[in-house]
Amino acid sequence: MIDNISWLAIYPEIVLLVMACVIALVDLGVKSAHRTTTYVLTMLTLAVVAALQAMYASGGNTFYGWGNMVVSDAMGNWLKCFATLSVMVTLVYGRHYAHDREMLRGGELFTLTMLALLGVCVLISANNFLVIYLGLELLTLSSYALVALRRDDATATEAAMKYFVLGAMASGFLLYGLSMIYGATGSLDIGEVFKAINEGQIRHQVLVFGVVFIVAGLAFKFGAVPFHMWIPDVYQGAPTVITLFIGSAPKFAAFGMTMRLLVDGMLALAIDWQQMLAVLAFFSLLVGNIAGVLQTNLKRMLAYSTISHMGFLFLGLLSGVVDGQMDAHAAQNAYSSAMFYLATYVLTVLPAFGMITLLARQGFESEEIADLAGLNRRSPLYAGVMAVCMFSLAGIPPLVGFYAKLAVLQALIASGSGLHVALAVFAVVMSLIGAFYYIRVVKVMYFDAPLTVTKTAAPLDIRVVLSANGLLVLALGVLPGGLMALCADAIGRALAS
Template sequence: MIDNISWLAVYPEIVLLVMACVIALVDLWVKSPRRTATYVLTMLTLAVVAALEGVYASSGNTFYGFGNMVVSDAMGNWLKCFATIAVMVTLVYSRPYAADRDMLRGGEMFTLSMFALLGMFIMISGNNFLVIYLGLELLTLSSYALVALRRDNATATEAAMKYFVLGAMASGFLLYGLSMLYGATGSLDIGQVFKAVLSGQVKHQVLVFGLVFVVAGLAFKLGVVPFHMWIPDVYQGAPTAITLMIGSAPKLAAFAITMRLLVDGLLPLAIDWQQMLAVLAIGSLLIGNLAAIAQTNLKRMLAYSTISQMGFVLLGLLSGVINGQVNSAVAENAYSASMFYVVTYVLTTLATFGVILLLAREGFESEEISDLAGLNQRSPLYAGVMAICLFSMAGIPPLVGFYAKLAVLQSLLASGQTAYIALAVFAVVMSLIGAFYYLRVVKVMYFDAPLTATSVSAPLDVRFVLTLNGALVLVLGLLPGGLMALCADAIVRALAT
């Protein structure tokens, strides 16, 4: 018998699923080339779902449903709320671009985006290996279809093929690792796995073997070295609107499953997975920043930038446990810094790709760095938004990216471990190197002669959302306390259960 609590735990998911199916059917009768009715219905649905998640998150309650297979807690609900808002913003920015490229012949872009979001929700809510994997597959299959949405475009089709092959391999890694853990512990329930590992009755070698495959699968989803091969090719090859879709909200879901699996389920093995995360973080910071310097394609540069940014997220995740001992204050500080980092990274990415989408027009993609030449003379507003985002990613005060980096570095220093302090120093040096390629784009926008004299025009909704997006990057940098407190409270409640 399924109780009322179970339905309450998945209420937003039910609303999203039902409306995605309804919108797919309604779209069959929509004749508008810009899919206006489909777009409005999608945005209204997402707004309702985001509000629902916000109410759930604000209540601070944690409850389990369907025999502990799903969990509704503050951390998950805030991440789902932010992911929904990110998808809404993505669709606002993407619609003019998609309409110009004949990607709105059907409403697939809207319905697939909703199913991808549903996959993220299931990943974030999963308290069971199978539920997490189910969510992951729903997200990735929707993403493959979105990347291949321009069927007549060879580059997009090639990107979709690469994404599909490498994604299938990564899913296999994760599934094999989870099956090893299931074989060792006898349970798919994350809470039961934690108890089994903590008891010390399970063979350590089997657990570590499974853990290696799980970490490899998670690393692919986060896009960190050496599982980063798909990111530059898919970012560059996919239509820019879809690049934004796969480069923003899914990062929140990837962070959530990393927390669920490694922290909630495998915390007694922290001493093993911390070493793996440290190697992944060092590789990501080094290769991400050095490879980005060599890029002339803006989307490819931002792909390598993403790899280095995810390296910082891993630094926060690995500094929560010291010598196998869990100190609640240190853990809360580290994981909340990591959550703050991934949320602010998604916010900045939305605005960055928003400007690239805005500059693209029919038959012109605006994806080379040189395409931004003289943007300040053509449109000071959009050049300003882009500069704020690039400065933020570089970690320049007083923008939110600086505070995010500072929070992660503080969590490393607070551990008092020599190895972690060395990691913090290494991260600072890599950030200094990384600042070069961000500042180079700003220099092109402000000091190079424009290639065209045409001014940049945008629909009212795009202009409003983009301006608000850029302003948030600045305001959250000046007043980061509220969002940081929200992340800290969410992590405290998640760890308490």
């Protein structure tokens, strides 16, 4: 018998699923080329879902439903709220871009995006291996379809094929790892897995073998080296509105899945999976920043930037436990710094990709760094927003990217481990190298001669959201305490539950 708590735990997801189906049916009768009715209904639905998730998160309560298969807690609800808001921003930036490329002949863009977001929410709420895989497949299958949405574009189709093949392999890694842990512990419930591992009666080699495959699957979802091969090709080949989605909301799902599996379920094996994360972080920082310097395509450059930033995120995740001993305060500090880093990274990368959709027009994608030449003379506002994003991604004060990097490095050094201190120094050096390709974009916008004298125009909703997005990157850099406290409280409650 299903109790009221079970329904309450997934109420936002029910609203999202029902409305995705309703909107798909309503869209059949929409005649507008811009799918205005579909767009408005989608945005209203996402606003209601985000409000519900924020309300749940603010309440701070943790409860389990559906036979402990689903958990609703502050951390999960804030992650889901951030993901929902990022999808709203993505649709604002991308609707006109999609219309110009005939991607709005049907309502698939909106329906598939909502279903992918549902997959994100299921993943974040999962407290059972089967639910994790259900959410993962819902997210990835919707994402594959979104990348291939321009069926007549060979580049997008190629990107979708690469994404599908590599994604299927990564899903297989994760499923095999989960099956190994299930075979060793005899349970699919993450809480029961935690208890079984802590009892110490299971062969350590079997558990580590399973963890290796799980970490490999998670690394693919983050886009960490050496599981990064899909990131540059998919980011460049997919329509920019889809790249914008892939680079934002699914990252929250990957973080939530990592916290559920590695921290909630396998904390006793931290000494093993933290070593793996350290290797992933090292090579992600190295490859992401070195390869990023060589790029001339802006989307490809931002893809390698993503890889390097995921390396920084892993530095926060690997500093929660030292020498097999977990200090509650240190763990809260480490994991909350990683959550803060992810939230601010997505906040910053949204307007960066949004600017590419804004500058693009029919027959011209504006993907090359050279396409931004002289943007300040044509549109000082947009050049300013892009400069703020680039400086923030580079970690230059007083922008939020600087504080995010500082929070992760502080958590890393506070652990007192010599390896962690060495990784912190290495991360700083790599950030200095990476700053080159961000500052190069600013140099092109402000000091190169413009390729065209045409002013860049944008609809009111894009101008408002883009300006607010840029101001938020600056404001959170000056006053980061509120968001950092929110992340710390959410992580603290998750660790205590």
